[in-house]
Amino acid sequence: MFGRKKDADRSGSTSVTAEPPAPETGAPGAPRARQTPAKGRPTPSRKEQEAARRRPLVPEDRKAAKAQSREASREQRLRAQAGMAAGDERFLGPRDRGPQRRFARDWVDSRYSVGEYLMIVALLAIAVLLFPNQNVALYGVYVIWALMIVAVLDAFLMSGRMKKAVQAKYGTVEPGVRWYAAMRSFTLRRLRLPKPQVKRGQRPS
Template sequence: MPAPRQTPGKGRPTPSRREREAARRRPLVPEDRKAAKAQSRDAAREQRLRAQAGLAAGDERFLGPRDRGPQRRFARDWIDSRFNLGEYLLVVAVVALFVLFFPNQNVAAYGVYVIWALMVLGIVDAVVTTGRMKKAMRARFGDVEPGVRWYAAMRAFSMRRLRLPRPQVKRGDRPA
């Protein structure tokens, strides 16, 4: 009968619980609290600046869940490559708001008509644009995620220079 094998030792004694706890022990509060707080604040600021730059550049790692994915990127590029009536709705609404305060009621009424006309035209433009976008997405991706049309329509109604993530394509360019 063969002799039972013995596992080799690790070459040092097993540390006691007291030794392990002493090795792990750290102070709860740093020695210089003011310097630690300043260092933490600087690190957080650096992280925020990196995230902000990544978001502006459209880097997927820094995008929120709403903006992630190839279909959302395609929708952003599709909207950004076109002229949309909706992006001027806010500007015209503010101008028309001032017109509403004119003493002449006819001018105020025309201001209301302009706001309504632009809203209707903007909605029709968004529906037509997102319908075409969905058709192109079906050709490229097959199945289209739910909510992509709404995402694209809301982007079409925001002013181009205020959009986040920033537009990656110029007007007139084809989306990638």
């Protein structure tokens, strides 16, 4: 073993290890060197990244935060009130929601109702009852009672016709629709919610 090594040293021969040729950059299939594009800004440190992600649980200016929250709540409340007044289904409660309830509202709003004037008559009744002449006060009470009876009869007949119209349009009548229409007829038109969407004399659709 040692003799061979010496012979090789004497002869001056050296072993050359063949290395594979380096792949050309443009050759197909050759791996491309990854190049990192310049960011244009220094990479933030870990401390800076944690500080950017950290959000305070309590705002620095509590007074401004409360004012902003109140303003947002006010805008949301006004939007809900406007939607309810316009009859938007998204802002209506269960009592007013549904196509049959809308039809009932339009039916009531398209006509004159005796019951919607009861509030005005009730205010007049207070003045009549305080009248010094007892005969005038007594006649005033009779008129009020007569008007109440007529209003109830009018609401009964109106809601009955409305129920038939709902039956013909939808095939069935939801529970409470007739009572809903009758109660609406006892409210002064300008105070009704949702607001009337049809004019008097206009046929509901």
